[in-house]
Amino acid sequence: MSLGGAMEGQSVEELLAKAERDEAEKLQRITVHKELELEFDLGNLLASDRNPPTGLRRAGATPEAELQALARDNTQLLINQLWQLPTERVEEALVARLPEPTTRLPREKPVPRPRPLTRWQQFARLKGIRPKKKTNLVWDEVSGQWRRRWGYQRARDDTKEWLIEVPGGADPLEDQFAKRIQAKKERVAKNELNRLRNLARAHKMQVPSSAGMHPTGHQSKEELGRAMQVAKVSTASVGRFQERLPKEKNPRGSGKKRKFQPLFGDFAAEKKSQLELLRVMNSKKPQLDVTRATNKQMREEDQEEAAKRRKMSQKSKRKGGRQGPGGKRKGAPPSQGGKRNRALGGRMNSGPPPLGSKRKGGQHQGGKRRR
Amino acid sequence: PSGKMRPLTEMRPLTEEETRVMFEKIAKYIGENLQLLVDRPDGAYCFRLHNDRVYYVSEKILKLAANISGDKLVSLGTCFGKFTKTHKFRLHITALDYLAPYAKYKVWIKPGAEQSFLYGNHVLKSGLGRITENTCQYQGVVVYSMADVPLGFGVAAKSTQDCRKVDPMAIVVFHQADIGEYVRHEETLT
Numbered sequence: 044m045s046l047g048g049a050m051e052g053q054s055v056e057e058l059l060a061k062a063e064r065d066e067a068e069k070l071q072r073i074t075v076h077k078e079l080e081l082e083f084d085l086g087n088l089l090a091s092d093r094n095p096p097t098g099l100r101r102a103g104a105t106p107e108a109e110l111q112a113l114a115r116d117n118t119q120l121l122i123n124q125l126w127q128l129p130t131e132r133v134e135e136a137l138v139a140r141l142p143e144p145t146t147r148l149p150r151e152k153p154v155p156r157p158r159p160l161t162r163w164q165q166f167a168r169l170k171g172i173r174p175k176k177k178t179n180l181v182w183d184e185v186s187g188q189w190r191r192r193w194g195y196q197r198a199r200d201d202t203k204e205w206l207i208e209v210p211g212g213a214d215p216l217e218d219q220f221a222k223r224i225q226a227k228k229e230r231v232a233k234n235e236l237n238r239l240r241n242l243a244r245a246h247k248m249q250v251p252s253s254a255g256m257h258p259t260g261h262q263s264k265e266e267l268g269r270a271m272q273v274a275k276v277s278t279a280s281v282g283r284f285q286e287r288l289p290k291e292k293n294p295r296g297s298g299k300k301r302k303f304q305p306l307f308g309d310f311a312a313e314k315k316s317q318l319e320l321l322r323v324m325n326s327k328k329p330q331l332d333v334t335r336a337t338n339k340q341m342r343e344e345d346q347e348e349a350a351k352r353r354k355m356s357q358k359s360k361r362k363g364g365r366q367g368p369g370g371k372r373k374g375a376p377p378s379q380g381g382k383r384n385r386a387l388g389g390r391m392n393s394g395p396p397p398l399g400s401k402r403k404g405g406q407h408q409g410g411k412r413r414r
Numbered sequence: 415p416s417g418k419m420r421p422l423t424e425m426r427p428l429t430e431e432e433t434r435v436m437f438e439k440i441a442k443y444i445g446e447n448l449q450l451l452v453d454r455p456d457g458a459y460c461f462r463l464h465n466d467r468v469y470y471v472s473e474k475i476l477k478l479a480a481n482i483s484g485d486k487l488v489s490l491g492t493c494f495g496k497f498t499k500t501h502k503f504r505l506h507i508t509a510l511d512y513l514a515p516y517a518k519y520k521v522w523i524k525p526g527a528e529q530s531f532l533y534g535n536h537v538l539k540s541g542l543g544r545i546t547e548n549t550c551q552y553q554g555v556v557v558y559s560m561a562d563v564p565l566g567f568g569v570a571a572k573s574t575q576d577c578r579k580v581d582p583m584a585i586v587v588f589h590q591a592d593i594g595e596y597v598r599h600e601e602t603l604t
Contacts, residue, residue, distance in 0.1 A: 303426045303429070304426065304427045304429075305427075306424075306426060306427065306476075306480060307476070307477070307480070308427060310458045310460060310473060313427065313460060314452060314453055314458070314460075316430075318449055318452055318453060320433060320434060321437060321446070321448060321449050321452065324437060324438065324441065325446055337548055337575065340575070341575060344575075
C-alpha cells in the first residue's frame with residue numbers, strides 16, 4: 044500500500060514539477076532579455092533593435108539559426124507591447140487599437156512641379172488684385188431667404204425670371220428668355236474653353252482649337268487646306284465616305300502610326316506564333332518525292348539525248364515527237380513545282396501528237412539509274 | 415506599350431512580315447530544322463531587331479542588353495543578318511555557326527579551291543570535291559572543306575546531275591558568305 048502510495052505521490056510530484064518547469068519555460072519564452080531596449084512604433088508595427096549583432100558575427104557562414112532566434116525574440120517583444128495596448132471587441136474578435144505612427148515615411152512619388160499661372164492669375168498678379176473675401180450666402184429679396192451667391196438655386200439667376208421687359212431698341216418678336224439662356228450657354232462654353240487652355244498650358248499640350256477655321260476673306264492656301272482637311276474628317280464616319288475631286292491627292296501623314304510588340308513580350312506566345320508560321324510555310328511547299336522527280340528528270344534527259352543521236356544518224360527520216368511523258372506523269376502535278384516541271388510542260392505542248400510507235404519500258408530501264 | 419513613338423535605335427521584336435521573310439531565307443539552307451532554332455530545349459532564344467540587324471539571343475542576355483541604351487548597343491547574341499532598305503533579308507557569315515549543324519545540302523571543296531573561296535570567289539567545277547545528292551539548282555548550300563570545317567555558304571548554280579556533266583571552268587556554287595569575311599569586312603560585321 045505504502046509502496047503504491049509512494050509511487051502515486053512520486054508521479055504527482057513529477058507532474059507538479061513538470062508543470063512548474065513548463066511554466067518557467069513559457070515565461071522564459073515570453074520574456075526576452077536584451078541589453079538595450081527596443082524602440083517601438085506601434086502605429087507602423089515597427090520594432091527597432093539597436094543591440095550590436097555579436098551573435099550574428101559569431102555565426103559566420105550560416106547564420107540561419109541565429110537569425111531565426113533573433114527574429115523570434117524581437118517579434119516576441121513586439122507582441123508583448125501589442126498586448127499592452129487598449130483592446131476592444133469588434134464582431135467577436137479582440138482588437139487592439141494602434142496609436143498614431145511616429146516614424147515619418149519618405150515620399151512615394153516625386154515632389155509635384157509648380158504649375159504655370161492661369162491667365163487670370165497672371166493678370167491679377169500684374170494688377171495687384173487680391174481675392175476679396177466674400178460671403179457664401181446672400182439675402183434674396185424675391186424669395187425671402189438666404190441663397191447662395193453662385194451655383195444651384197442662386198440668389199439672382201437671370202435665366203429663372205418669369206417676366207422680362209422687352210428692352211427699348213429690341214425686336215418685339217424676339218424671344219428674350221431664349222436669348223438669356225443662349226447667352227448663359229455661351230458664357231459657360233467660353234469658361235470651359237479657358238479652363239482647357241489653362242490646363243493645356245500647365246501640361247504643355249496643345250488644345251484642339253478652331254483657330255484658323257472660320258472663313259475670313261484673307262486665308263492662305265495652307266490655312267484653307269488645313270480647314271478643308273478638318274472639315275473632311277469631321278463627319279460621323281471620320282471622313283471615310285467623303286468624295287474627292289478628280290485630281291485631288293491624298294493628304295500627307297494621314298496613315299496609322301506603327302506599333303511594335305514590346306521587347307519582353309510573352310516569350311511562349313512568340314515561340315508559338317513562330318512555330319505556327321513555320322508549319323504554314325512547310326505545308327505550302329509541294330511534297331515532291333525528290334528521288335522520283337530526279338529519276339524522271341534523268342529519264343527525260345536520256346530520252347532527249349537518244350532522240351538527238353537518232354536524229355543525227357537518220358537524217359532523212361524524222362520520227363515524230365516522242366511520246367510525251369504526260370501519260371505516265373506521277374508525283375508532282377503540272378501546276379506546281381519548279382523549273383523542271385515547267386520545262387517538261389513546254390516540251391509536251393510544243394511537239395505534234397505522237398505518230399511513232401510507243402516506247403517500250405525496257406528502254407527506260409536501260410538508262411543509268413542513280414539513287 | 416506606351417503611346418509615344420519609339421526612336422529608331424531601340425530594339426524590338428520582328429513583325430510577322432519580317433519574321434516570314436527571314437524564315438524563308440534561312441529555310442533555304444536548313445529547311446525544317448529551323449524549328450530547332452526557334453524551339454530549343456536548353457533555353458528560350460529569340461530574334462530581336464536592332465538597327466536593321468537581326469540578332470539571335472538568349473532570353474537571359476536579352477534582359478541584360480535591355481539595360482544598355484539603344485545608340486550605345488553595338489551587338490547582342492549572334493547577328494544572323496540584316497534587313498536592307500527595301501526590306502529584303504541578307505544572311506551574314508556570323509550565322510554560319512547555326513546553319514552548319516542543321517544544313518541539308520552540303521558542298522565540299524578541294525584544298526586548292528579553299529583559298530579562292532575564302533577570298534570571295536565562286537566555286538568552280540574544278541574545285542568541287544563532293545556535293546550532296548539530289549541538290550536542286552539554286553538551292554542554298556553550306557560549303558565545307560574536305561576536313562569538314564564549315565567555310566561559308568552559297569547557292570548551288572547547278573543541280574547535282576548537272577554538276578557531273580558540266581565543264582571544269584563552270585561555276586557550280588555561287589558565293590554568298592565565307593569565313594574570310596571576318597577579316598575582310600571586319601568593320602561592318604557585328
